[in-house]
Amino acid sequence: MNSLPTTSTAATILVVDDEPDLRTLYELTLLREGYRVETAGSIQEAREQLQGQRFDVVITDMRLPDGMGMELLLRLRDQSRPERCIVMTAYGSAENAVEALRTGAFDYLTKPVDLKQFRQVVASAIQGIGAVPAPGCAPASFAASALGSAASLPQDETALQALVGNSPSMLAVKQRIAKVAKGMAPVLVHGESGTGKELVARALHACSQRAQGPLVAVNCGAIPENLLEAEFFGARKGSYTGATQDRPGYFQAAQGGTLFLDEIGDLPLAMQAKLLRAIQERKIRPLGSTQEEAVDVRVVSATHRDLAAEVQGGSFRQDLYYRLNVIEITLPSLRERREDLPALCQALLRKLAHESGLPSPELDAVSLGQIAQLSLPGNVRELENVLHRAIALGDEGPLRIPPDSLPSGELPVSASLTPAPPPPLPAAGPATLPEDLQSWLDEQEREILIRALQDNGFNRTATAARLGISLRQIRYRIERLGIDLPAEGHKHHGDNA
Helix, strand or coil, X not given: CCCCCCCCCECEEEEECCCHHHHHHHHHHHHXXXXXXEEECCHXXXXXXXXXXXXXXXXXXXXXXXXXXXXXXXXXXXXXXXXXXXXXXXXXXXXXXXXXXXXXXXXXXXXXXXXXXXXXXXXXXXXXCCCECCCCCCHHHHHHHHHHCCCCHHHCCCHHHHCCCCCHHHHHHHHHHXXXXXXXXXXXXXXXCCCCHHHHXXXXXXXXXXXXXXXXXXXHHHCCHHHHHHHXXXXXXXXXXXXXXXXXXXXXXXXXXXXXEECHHHCCHHHHHHHHHHHHHCEECCECCCCCEECCCEEEEEECCCHHHHHHHCCCCHHHHHHHCCEEEECCCHHHCHHHHHHHHHHHXXXXXXXXXXXXXXXXXXXXXXXXXCCCCCHHHHHHHHHHHHHHHCCCCCCCCCHHHCCCCCCCHHHHCCCCCCCCCCCCCHHHCCCCHHHHHHHHHHHHHHHHHHHCCCCHHHHHHHHCCCHHHHHXXXXXXXXXXXXXXXXXXXXXX
């Protein structure tokens, strides 16, 4: 591999197509853009070219006389070749395009190929790989090439640093972002509310060759249904009441960059169909226009919903789901990465201190212990709110979590059980102190809950009220501590929860 010759000037492109007229058309188009071009009419010819030379980009038709273009893509991937591969598929072969992207293709083109789109896709593939740009390409975009290395990303000042945490699950997320950011494949980000899905989208954008382009974030659930088409695709003057001038939509605003569609599951079915066509064909028609416009946009979407289940239920289009879910990134909840809490708290406190102009408060083991006992169903967003309130309501010195700084039902274990305090430690010397404090506290809490449940006939609602906690909290603690309830206990006492 290292012995292959490399080009020293313009980027070199290999075009593989069995139709001589189309090969000539693609070759002339690329030569006019300033690239160096080689051509092949079959898989075998392409292999021979790849054996003797290194290219920057390989453009291949999907169907060739002696095989499928996917074979070349797999060969490049298996040999860890640096070439970026663009696959051309027949019109209507959406499943082939999706499969190519999942296999590692940089991007795809649909035949008959629109030459303007052809030039855009090739220029996008060239950017960031170290080759000399074609005439007209912005040199600034090549600064993003350093972001393509997963090893260097954590040290760089990039959006990846906003994804705080070094737990195995978060490291896996960061590695996946670094791996898929360099392509054009659509990405679907899954995660509970407050886990940081927009931060993932920003990291994907910052780590890509599109970093110099715009990132447009859209909350799909916040747009009135009657305005969706105009907001997404733009509108011409007079296309609706109040349209006094042409206005661009989100796709036009994100041209050359990334479009982040948050809460994609909130889109109505009619808009889903229009969005599918825009993503698949890379063309949009502004409201009131008779002409389509080509768009060069990478789509990243996010949802806290189970879209696969919604597809089964008929509320989300299956074809759109497969088009959006080419690459999937799942963000863990805080429950799954509690080891990241210290670093998260420090980062959030620095942010809050910077915003308020105050010094960052000290966070000691007691404070962390209080926070670690919260269930935090709102994840990082709720953690930030808890810290914000604690700063506002707390005193000077080490940060503490006052009970009145917490949302209803989110009291720490130590505060929530004050109506029935645990027995004191044995009055003996230091040797009698528990060796495992957390296990000892769990056992005390378990005994208190069992006693309170027995006193209230195993009615969870009444027990929660007695202990001053919410029904959700008592469910969580019963499950966490492995407390077995009588099979019919709560049913006989009016507990319908």
